[in-house]
Amino acid sequence: MRNLLIIAVLAFFVVSAGCRPESKSEAPTGFANKEKIRISKKVLEDKIKGGWAGQVIGCTYGGITEFKWLGSFINDKVPIPWDENQIEFWYNQFPGLYDDIYMDLTFVSVFEKHGLEASDTLHALAFANAAYPIWHANLAARYNILNGIMPPLSGHYFNNPHADDIDFQIESDFAGLMSPGLINASSEICDRVGHIMNYGDGWYGGVFVAGMYTQAFISDDIKFVVSEALKAIPEESRFSQMINDVIQWHQMYPNDWKQTWFEIQKKWSFEKGCPDGVFNAFNIDASINAAYIVLGLLYGDGDYGKTIDISTRAGQDSDCNPSNAAGVLGTMLGFSNIPSYWLQGLDRVENRNFSFTEVSLNDVYGLSYGQALKMIEKHGGSIQGDTVEIVYQKVEPVKLEQSFDNLSPLQRVSYQWPMAGKKIDGVEKEYELGFVGAGIVFSGYAVKTDQKLPDYIVKLDVFVDGQLAEQVSLPTNTLIQKTNIYWNYRLTQGDHTVKMVAADVPSGYRVDIYSALIYSEEKK
Structure with missing residues (x-):
């Protein structure tokens, strides 16, 4: 079993006998299970700092573009400001x-x-009761938790129509940053935290991103980092197949990221889960956005600016994708090796708490470093003076799970302009829809028609095929609102009716119904 010694001297790696060479072309194809890898504390701390700083840099760079290019990449002639x-x-x-x-x-x-x-x-109670705004799978999970549906059920697609959305993927970085070289330990943390808000491909996105961080601590070969992290995802899953395709297309078109982008669109751009994205250009699915992260990492080939720019120009969630990409690459390079061009202005905010928190970047550099040391020791490693010894974990795939299994979107019935709107209030007290299918999602929100009134929790009785299915509670408070009015993914294929009846909709309040998304049984 060979030992890998990585020591920071003047911010560069010095390689000793028996250790991997500096040359990327000679980077390792893998490590043995329980192989001992030694890295200096200084390098470990620098890499963790680079991971957190990278997230802020990437998120900022893509911020102005977020969800403005839907189903299109951002042309090279479109300037993206950075100063x-x-x-x-x-x-x-x-x-x-x-x-x-x-x-x-x-x-x-x-x-x-x-x-x-x-x-x-x-973890669930901490984020559900936090004061910050959240969206999609996170918001659905917050609603579930505050109404007694705890993890892992809070993230399951039976209870969360956004289960395949990007949410855990964009917030999973912490799990990898506290688990250097410990990919299975990272996956276990992702199991605990990621199933709060996601399931299936939505969960896999977080497992994969966190996995890339774990490998970025011990390898400077980005292809190895991507492919090794992908081993944590079951090969049968849609997520694994998509990322594997990106890897293959990169080999076919090594100098043309736009060709690979087109291949991703042709094969994988159809949205199945998110009610806002199905049959629309908007796509917040974790897997396709993960493909854009990998697009940037592979075609960036270690170049910091190129990596961020490609992950941004791929479109869709184009602030979160470069955030993940820059975080992974920042971990690989270390903070001290991030080009000064990309660090400009960061020092102005490093001591500022992120909104809704009491934690700054400088704080989390230290917190994450301390947790990484504890994780190293917990999983058989040791701290020896100025050096830590990591006991490498050979990748073990996580369990197979897929959202919206055996379902296929069939039709969207829209009630937004130019179509006639639908609502339930004190005058129009019910709404009914007949359809043929095996599942349905009604999108919309409870709102105040008189803004002087306090927030309220509106209630509707929902009848399916003439039987009371449930009473839904719809807060007008946007911090805790229900993402969708009602959904049911477990109907038998056939004729159905859903009727929603006002149970408690006082004067000054209303439920606006935006659309009904109908699913059929998926044809094998």
């Missing part, structure tokens, strides 16, 4: 841009307070 003022501008003007980071910080803080064994319940 010493950009990071501070976004901190001041739209702190919600950094939701993928302040969500991470919630889980980091829970581990810091309760230890490495902190339960999924502790």
Whole structure:
């Protein structure tokens, strides 16, 4: 069993006998299970710092483009600004841009307070009761938790129509950053935390991203980092097949990321889960956005600016994707090796707490480093003076799970302009829809028609095929609202009716119904 000694001297790696060479062309194809890898504390700390800083840099760079290019890449002639003022501008003007980071910080803080064994319940309650705004799978999970549906059921697609969305993928970085070389330990953390808000491919996105971080600590070969992390995802899953395709297309078109982007669109761009994305150009699915992360990493080939730019220009969630990509590459390079061009302005915010938190970048550098040391020791490694010894973990795939199994989107019935709107209020007290299918999702929200009134929880009785199925509670408060009015993915294929009846809709309040998304049984 060979030993790998990595020691920081003047911010460069010095390689000793029996260790891997500096040349990327000679980078290792893998490590043996339980192989001991030695790395200096200084390098470990520098890499963790590079991972967190990279997230802020990538998120900031892509911020102005987020969800503006839907089903299209951003042409090279479109300028994306970057200067010493950009990071501070976004901190001041739209702190919600950094939701993928302040969500991470919630889980980091829970581990810091309760230890490495902190339960999924502790993590769930911390984020459900936080004051920050969240969306999609995160918001659906918050609603579930506040209404007694705890993890892992809070993230399951039976209870969360956004289970395949990008949410855990964008906030999973912490799990990899606290698990250097410990990919299975990272996957276990992802199991506890990621199933709070996601399931299936949505969960796999987080497992994969966190896995790339674990490998970025011990390899400077980006192809190895991507392919090794992908081994954690079951090969049968849609997620694994998509990322594997990106790897293959990169080999076929090594100098043309746009050709690979087109191949991704042709084969994988159809959205199946998110009610906002099905039959629309908008796509917040974890897997396709993960493909854009990998696109940037592979075609960037270790070039920091190129990696960020490609992951941004691929479109869709184009702030979160470069955030993940820059975080992984920042971990590989270390903070001290991030080009100064990309660090400009970062020092202005490093001591500022992220909005809705009491944690700054400088704080999390230290917190994450401390947790990484504890994880190394917990999993058989040791701390020896200025050096840590990591006991490498050979990748073990996580369990197979797929959302919306045996279902295929069939039709969207729209009630938004130019179609006639639908609502339930004090005058129009019910709405009924007949359809043929095996599942349905009604999208919409409870709103106040009189803004002077306090927030309220509106209630509807939902009848399926003439039988009371459930009473849904719809808060008008956007921080805790239900993402969709009603859904059911477990109907038998055939004729059905759904009727929603006002149970408690006082004057001054209303339920707006935007659409009904109908699913049929998937044809094999």
